[in-house]
Amino acid sequence: MPSEHPVQAPSIAAPSNRTTPRRSQNLWRLRPYLRPHKWRLVTMFTTAILGVGVSLTVPLVTRAIIDGPVTRREIDLLLPLGLLALGLSISEVLLVWVRRWAQSRTVSDLEANLRNDLYIRLQALPMEFHSRWQSGQLLSRVTADLSTIRRFMGFGLLFLVINILQLVVVTFLLLRLYWPLGVVVLVAAAPIIIVSLKFEKKYLAISRRVQDQQGDLATRIEESAVGFRVIKAFGRREHVKKQFDDGAVKLYETSVDKVRLASRFWTFLEVIPNLTLVIVLLLGALAVGRHSITLGTLVAFITLMLSLIWPVESLGTILAMAQEAMTSADRISEILDTESTITDGPDELVDPRGHLVFENVSFRFGPDSADVLHDINLDLAPGTTLALVGATGSGKTTLTSLVPRLYDVTGGRITIDGHDVRDLTLKSLRSAVASAFDDPTLFSMSARENITLGRPDATDAEVQQALEIAQATFANELPWGLETRVGEQGMSLSGGQRQRLALARAVLARPAVLVLDDTLSALDVHTEALVEEALRNVLAATTGIVVAHRASTVMLADQVALLEGGTITHVGTHQELLATVPAYRTLLAAEEEEVHA
Structure with a gap:
């Protein structure tokens, strides 16, 4: 279906010549x-x-x-x-x-x-x-x-x-x-x-x-x-x-x-x-x-x-x-004077179910650059979990960033429950979509404030449940419990601890669409297994996109999409792709060798 929105590449002017003042x-x-x-x-x-x-x-x-x-x-x-x-x-x-x-x-x-x-x-x-x-x-x-x-x-x-x-x-x-x-x-x-x-x-x-x-x-x-x-x-x-x-x-x-x-x-x-x-x-x-x-x-x-x-x-x-x-x-x-290319739409997303569709989606970083993504077509029914697999630099993070409109598509469209994401207010869209990134950002505030960033009205019981799912109950044992300030960028915590707190933050938001961008990369195998087991119940109630590098993470998904050359080349179950797509099999084998090296 053609997009009703004008398509243009994002264009943000770099700082002007800094030796020549303007007006x-x-x-x-x-x-x-x-x-x-x-x-x-x-x-x-x-x-x-x-x-x-x-x-x-x-x-x-x-x-x-x-x-x-x-x-x-x-x-x-x-x-x-x-x-x-x-x-x-x-x-x-x-x-x-x-x-x-x-x-x-x-x-x-x-x-x-x-x-x-x-x-x-x-x-x-x-x-x-x-x-x-x-x-x-x-x-x-x-x-x-x-x-x-x-x-x-x-x-x-x-x-x-x-x-x-x-x-x-x-x-x-x-x-x-x-x-x-x-x-x-x-x-x-x-x-x-x-x-x-x-x-x-x-x-x-x-x-x-x-x-x-x-x-x-x-x-x-x-x-x-x-x-x-x-x-x-x-x-x-x-x-x-x-x-x-x-x-x-x-x-x-x-x-x-x-x-x-x-x-x-x-x-x-x-x-x-x-x-x-x-x-x-x-x-x-x-x-x-x-x-x-x-x-x-x-x-x-x-x-x-x-x-x-x-x-x-x-x-x-x-x-x-x-x-x-x-x-x-x-x-x-x-x-x-810099105009944002991402602006509020007129519609509110009420009681989102999480039906996520990519229709001929393409994206480039600038008007003079080549497409990073092209001809992306996916249809994720509510409650479906998709594992996104691809080589480093294939565009997985860019693709997941298009859902909450951290970037806007430059071709095609993305819909949630039939609404083009560009027609939705940013507040309602980003309330329906929660993301956890491989490089988690924590702020110089208490652990509780970091966890409840997306849902400030969460109860103590809900916070504890999110911590248990993310295997982040270590936060209760910090010197002042959840009121402990984690320092700028969360530097007082390890990489795995930061990732688990960021995951707890995303889970606590109870989104209709949950995006996990290689969120478990810093976890050891034992902790990863515990987190994945707890995540199964969470992902069963939401639409999920999981950027995966390990076979264990792929097993969380109902479907797997292989991203090659900026487009989705194969979609199927893990077993189907493993049996029929040599590139998929080779990619997972290489990732497993890297993990165990």
């Missing part, structure tokens, strides 16, 4: 996260602007005091002008307090919501995405990049607006106070603008390199921590250390280049304002001597000009923060 407009993606806090944003910017106005009014009051009570001895004006100055100072303090109150909540919520959405997106993206991305790169985006954006949104963006406003207003006031000196200040601003534009382009590129190299280094650290047993067992500590050193040195050199670039720019920003101040003091003193301006005007001019030093000097820091934030937004957008 800085990615910062605009943050607008939806700021929209719920629009009134806090209005409060934040309003109080900031009022604060600028208050701070710039103080020098004008100072001019009035110098030119009035001080110069002309108008003592009656001293008290009201002094109280006005005091009131302005207190107002500025209150405005700063209100601004920071509104700012802290807004920025914290922005970071929390963005991190939550990133995590949800990472969970929703398919296997192709995670197989192409280094875990350290993903980790650095969810941690370091979000912190960079938070710092810019909480400090850099606000002061970028305030400082630009202050520069414009102060320049206008300086021209109004004494335009010849104001022109001097304007002329001094020209080289700052030119150098800032050049700095921005260079800093954006080098910031991207630093952040990507940090992600690469995080990946090496994580791999060393997870694979420490392999490293020690093969005596490769020095080799791994050298790889880490190479990455660390590369990051160090790039970071030093970044600091050098920034230091040259900041030094330039220090020199120009101070040189301009010297010129203004000299020309201003001459103007006062010629009575072109009053002493109060010169003091107000100098005070206002000094208020420009912080905006100019901070320009380097703020521009650097802006470039880093844009780079971080770009890196985060690489995740948020």
